[in-house]
Amino acid sequence: MSSGPIRKSALFVIGTLAACFSAAFVVQTNRDGYKDTPILPGQKWHVHDSDRPYPKEVDPGNKPGAAPSDAIVLFDGKDLSKFCQFENGTEVAPKWKLKNGTIEIVGGTGNLYTKEKFGDCQLHIEWQEAPDIEGFGQGRGNSGVFLMSRYEIQVLDSYRAPTYADGQAGAIYGQWPPMVNPQRKPGQWQTYDIIFEAPRFEGKTVLSPAYVTLFFNGVMVHNHEKLNGLSAHRAVLPYDFSGPEERLYLQDHGPKHPVHYRNIWIRKIPGYDKG
Ligand code: MG
Numbered sequence: 001m002s003s004g005p006i007r008k009s010a011l012f013v014i015g016t017l018a019a020c021f022s023a024a025f026v027v028q029t030n031r032d033g034y035k036d037t038p039i040l041p042g043q044k045w046h047v048h049d050s051d052r053p054y055p056k057e058v059d060p061g062n063k064p065g066a067a068p069s070d071a072i073v074l075f076d077g078k079d080l081s082k083f084c085q086f087e088n089g090t091e092v093a094p095k096w097k098l099k100n101g102t103i104e105i106v107g108g109t110g111n112l113y114t115k116e117k118f119g120d121c122q123l124h125i126e127w128q129e130a131p132d133i134e135g136f137g138q139g140r141g142n143s144g145v146f147l148m149s150r151y152e153i154q155v156l157d158s159y160r161a162p163t164y165a166d167g168q169a170g171a172i173y174g175q176w177p178p179m180v181n182p183q184r185k186p187g188q189w190q191t192y193d194i195i196f197e198a199p200r201f202e203g204k205t206v207l208s209p210a211y212v213t214l215f216f217n218g219v220m221v222h223n224h225e226k227l228n229g230l231s232a233h234r235a236v237l238p239y240d241f242s243g244p245e246e247r248l249y250l251q252d253h254g255p256k257h258p259v260h261y262r263n264i265w266i267r268k269i270p271g272y273d274k275g
Contacts, residue, residue: 031050032050033052034046037049053273058070064218065191068265070270072267074266075261076265077101083113085112085113086110102260102262105143112249113248115247118246119198121267122194123196123266124191124193124194124264126189126190126191127155127189128187137161138167141156142254143259144253145248147210150231151227152172152173153172153212155251156169157186158183168181169216170182172214173231174233178221183216191215193215194212195213196212198245204241209228210239212224212227
């Protein structure tokens with residue numbers, strides 16, 4: 001029988017391939033770096049410090065927009081279990097609808113709140129205006145992402161549909177317009193990738209304001225922009241003194257604004273050197 005040598009050579013090939021793959025994925029345990037280099041200004045670490053913790057490994061997901069492994073998935077098309085609404089001050093199950101793997105606003109039922117609270121965060125959220133949208137200005141599919149229940153990133157149809165600049169889609173409402181308008185046509189999905197830095201308070205003193213960075217359909221429209229206080233209509237309001245984390249909500253702007261949402265995930269910003 002000639003199967004003996006063939007089997008042996010096949011095993012050799014498999015063994016060699018296995019050795020190559022395992023070598024490629026070996027985790028190095030010996031530390032690289034230095035202890036005889038200068039201390040970095042404002043840090044406790046030497047330049048290239050061999051004792052500095054390795055960043056925690058995070059699986060980034062299999063495509064752009066996918067939730068990384070350390071994200072809290074708020075909505076993946078299946079259920080609204082991470083959300084609630086309020087009725088006379090009491091938390092109730094959401095009345096907004098699950099429809100074809102999206103969340104559909106049921107106007108007039110109130111805002112949709114996360115059960116969990118967030119402060120500093122990275123938020124990914126996708127939204128869509130109706131393809132046959134009607135209305136003018138602020139009346140075209142108005143919703144919004146309210147960070148800490150206080151700071152609105154506007155959701156609206158602003159594709160060749162004028163309104164005041166600091167109220168169009170991608171605006172930090174009432175404060176800053178987006179630098180450019182990368183919005184797609186109604187009926188197409190839009191994405192927000194928001195990096196939010198919560199304000200810091202000590203008593204009634206604002207130690208540090210809130211900051212927003214926003215990528216709108218992948219295009220940077222705010223770059224660590226400072227907020228002057230709460231979002232407001234036709235007013236300038238100071239900060240109120242919230243906790244370090246508060247609920248996120250999606251705005252119900254009434255029955256004539258049927259916006260859809262999908263693929264919502266959030267990461268609490270971990271900070272450096274957490275290993
Ligand atoms: Mg709004």
